[in-house]
Amino acid sequence: MLDFVNLEADLDQEERMIRDTAREFVEEHVKPDIGEHFENGTFPKELIDEMGELGFYAPNLEGYGSPNVSETAYGLLMQELEAGDSGLRSMASVQGALVMYPIHAYGSEEQKEEWLPAMGRGEAIGCFGLTEPEHGSNPTAMETYAERDGDGYVLNGSKTWITNSPISDVAIVWARDRSAEDTPVRGFLVETDRDGVSTNKIDEKLSLRASITGEIGLNNVHVPEENVLPGVEGMKGPLSCLTQARYGIAWGAIGAARDCFEEARQYAKDRDQFGGPIGRFQLQQRKLAEMGTQITLAQLLAYRLAELKERGEMRPQHVSMSKRNNVRMARDQSRIAREMLGGNGITTDYSPMRHMANMETVYTYEGTHDIHTLVLGEEFTGIAAYQ
Numbered sequence: 001m002l003d004f005v006n007l008e009a010d011l012d013q014e015e016r017m018i019r020d021t022a023r024e025f026v027e028e029h030v031k032p033d034i035g036e037h038f039e040n041g042t043f044p045k046e047l048i049d050e051m052g053e054l055g056f057y058a059p060n061l062e063g064y065g066s067p068n069v070s071e072t073a074y075g076l077l078m079q080e081l082e083a084g085d086s087g088l089r090s091m092a093s094v095q096g097a098l099v100m101y102p103i104h105a106y107g108s109e110e111q112k113e114e115w116l117p118a119m120g121r122g123e124a125i126g127c128f129g130l131t132e133p134e135h136g137s138n139p140t141a142m143e144t145y146a147e148r149d150g151d152g153y154v155l156n157g158s159k160t161w162i163t164n165s166p167i168s169d170v171a172i173v174w175a176r177d178r179s180a181e182d183t184p185v186r187g188f189l190v191e192t193d194r195d196g197v198s199t200n201k202i203d204e205k206l207s208l209r210a211s212i213t214g215e216i217g218l219n220n221v222h223v224p225e226e227n228v229l230p231g232v233e234g235m236k237g238p239l240s241c242l243t244q245a246r247y248g249i250a251w252g253a254i255g256a257a258r259d260c261f262e263e264a265r266q267y268a269k270d271r272d273q274f275g276g277p278i279g280r281f282q283l284q285q286r287k288l289a290e291m292g293t294q295i296t297l298a299q300l301l302a303y304r305l306a307e308l309k310e311r312g313e314m315r316p317q318h319v320s321m322s323k324r325n326n327v328r329m330a331r332d333q334s335r336i337a338r339e340m341l342g343g344n345g346i347t348t349d350y351s352p353m354r355h356m357a358n359m360e361t362v363y364t365y366e367g368t369h370d371i372h373t374l375v376l377g378e379e380f381t382g383i384a385a386y387q
């Protein structure tokens with residue numbers, strides 16, 4: 001596996017163990033039939049429990065059954081899962097960084113005890129409802145709202161593009177609290193079997209096909225007061241979760257690119273044209289040289305990001321640069337790998353085109369490439385250019 005500057009040398013035993021466990025899991029349980037899942041638009045649901053048993057959901061959290069592994073170990077885990085498929089990494093990212101993290105950071109003791117151990121084991125599945133049909137890049141303008149109703153709240157609105165919503169037990173729904181002054185955004189734990197909740201599946205995707213995506217409809221849904229996340233108010237709630245998930249994506253995208261590189265490297269050695277392997281042609285070597293270089297640069301950024309996170313010095317802007325760069329890199333390089341595989345490259349028998357199609361989603365969700373560009377633009381000029 002490509003590790004050109006020997007980053008492995010700095011890993012401790014636990015980090016190597018987690019990486020190897022995930023790599024083996026992907027080789028044995030994901031790669032054999034992920035192409036078929038992609039074609040059929042299905043998620044390998046049978047892996048959900050096993051991923052829980054192996055500790056793949058938020059192992060970087062502390063307590064409630066989570067082992068509190070290093071941020072590097074968590075990143076390596078995301079990298080290996082996404083080498084399998086972005087749908088698999090998305091499942092683990094949503095469960096861990098977008099649902100378990102906010103319960104851990106902002107939940108009551110009862111909420112933590114009810115959800116964290118069960119979600120860590122994969123017995124309960126969660127989803128994160130922020131995006132709405134009319135509000136994607138600008139979630140601050142969300143229309144979903146909550147109003148006081150006796151001992152709790154009534155929720156109304158709709159969320160869309162929600163990873164895992166059709167298979168979730170609980171959704172974290174971000175909504176404006178109309179009963180409070182300034183209508184702050186608050187997080188509500190909404191069990192999906194409550195009256196008035198619908199979670200229709202979105203079927204027409206041509207990207208991230210091995211992942212279940214849906215809507216969340218909320219029609220006069222009553223939730224008790226104890227389902228509100230008590231520890232956060234305002235956009236800081238959802239945005240802080242996104243920072244955690246984007247951290248994992250910055251690592252994960254490297255896995256997808258690395259898988260494309262390895263597939264192309266092998267193909268270049270195996271495929272004969274004009275009397276010998278295509279890997280002897282300078283044009284093909286140039287592609288591998290560029291791919292290997294870009295992957296290595298992305299790895300360096302991810303490892304540094306992990307160090308900053310471990311020290312408590314990672315800022316959302318650091319994550320924006322890493323997500324933006326590493327996903328664009330994977331998007332570009334998966335296409336080059338696809339090209340190297342000729343006609344075979346457009347099939348699900350090989351991984352590059354599947355990764356390439358997945359990257360269209362990864363480039364768009366968790367803050368589009370454009371939005372992260374504007375975050376960096378603001379960082380470097382002090383001028384916000386969003387509006």
Ligand code: FAD
Binds near residue numbers: 163207361364370
């Ligand atoms: P828009 O915001 O309408 O953007 C359209 C285009 O305009 C983009 O190119 C964008 O970059 C550009 N644009 C927007 N504003 C600006 C600006 N100020 N300056 C320049 N260009 C701009 N959301 C969740 O809440 N939970 C999930 O689990 C989840 N999972 C997803 C899974 C999939 C498969 C997909 C595709 C999306 C998912 N999303 C999820 C939603 C995702 O986060 C949004 O699609 C994303 O934020 C972009 O919003 P939008 O699609 O409405 O695009």
